[in-house]
Amino acid sequence: MAYGIPDEDPTKKEIIDPPDVLDQKLDQLAEWIRNAKHFIVFTGAGVSTSTG
Incomplete structure (x- = not known):
């Protein structure tokens, strides 16, 4: 079973x-964060992976 994004799909390339x-x-x-009244960060499984 293969996981991830197929290499041949040009719309899914990592920038x-x-x-x-x-x-x-x-x-x-950093400027946006400093000037923000509130700041929220969503974290969790898959957030840091290039295949999402």
Whole structure:
């Protein structure tokens, strides 16, 4: 039995940003969190896996 996303499906590719783009996105996220009145994080099984 196979698990995960088939390699031939181009709509399901994992996006990996270059380090400079990732830094910009993390800075923006940090700003949103600092300015938020409330902040919620959903965690659990499958959240951190690339196949969801």
